[in-house]
Amino acid sequence: MADNLDRLFSFVGNEEIRDKLAGSRERIGRSFDELFSGYARKAEDVLNEVVYVEDYPGVIRMESITFYTFCEHHFAPFFGTATVAYQPRHVITGIGKIVRLVRDVHARRLQIQELMTRDIAEDMMRVLKARGAYVETRARHLCICSRGPGDDNAMTVVDYGVGTLKDMTGVVAGAVPTPRSVLRSEVIEP
Numbered sequence: 001m002a003d004n005l006d007r008l009f010s011f012v013g014n015e016e017i018r019d020k021l022a023g024s025r026e027r028i029g030r031s032f033d034e035l036f037s038g039y040a041r042k043a044e045d046v047l048n049e050v051v052y053v054e055d056y057p058g059v060i061r062m063e064s065i066t067f068y069t070f071c072e073h074h075f076a077p078f079f080g081t082a083t084v085a086y087q088p089r090h091v092i093t094g095i096g097k098i099v100r101l102v103r104d105v106h107a108r109r110l111q112i113q114e115l116m117t118r119d120i121a122e123d124m125m126r127v128l129k130a131r132g133a134y135v136e137t138r139a140r141h142l143c144i145c146s147r148g149p150g151d152d153n154a155m156t157v158v159d160y161g162v163g164t165l166k167d168m169t170g171v172v173a174g175a176v177p178t179p180r181s182v183l184r185s186e187v188i189e190p
């Protein structure tokens with residue numbers, strides 16, 4: 001790890017910067033252990049405390065779950081909020097577990113927002129054997145704000161519905177007036 005970071009420091013600066021940043025090697029290593037700890041966890045590990053019910057046709061919806069993750073295209077952070085909804089069948093999970101699914105399992109990996117959104121919904125379906133699941137994420141990507149297109153305001157909104165909540169796809173995001181920046185961010189990153 002230290003050797004690899006030295007190569008990275010040399011790449012962004014020069015030989016001098018290596019000595020200057022010597023103390024950062026360990027810090028970055030520890031930080032990466034935490035930021036990418038999601039690879040060691042799976043949905044089953046966090047959606048593990050459940051309540052069994054006869055039947056539950058209602059929809060449970062958690063909003064404003066904050067997450068921080070890294071774009072796998074540019075190794076740059078992107079962050080925002082997630083809404084997770086599901087319609088159970090016989091299994092209800094603790095609401096704190098849904099937060100952990102987003103933040104500790106999926107956000108703690110290199111990610112593509114579209115795939116992260118889908119994978120959270122599919123995990124809810126698979127692990128809880130839900131009737132339906134719906135996830136919406138809204139995120140700012142530093143690879144778009146701080147470089148490249150350089151747009152500070154572009155907010156990327158992605159949603160994904162499956163099972164009985166499949167028809168919600170596009171409905172929630174579409175119900176809010178769409179800022180121009182959202183339309184711009186639909187351009188596929190190079």
Ligand SMILES: [Zn+2]
Pocket residue numbers: 071072073074075076141143144189
């Ligand atoms: Zn990116």
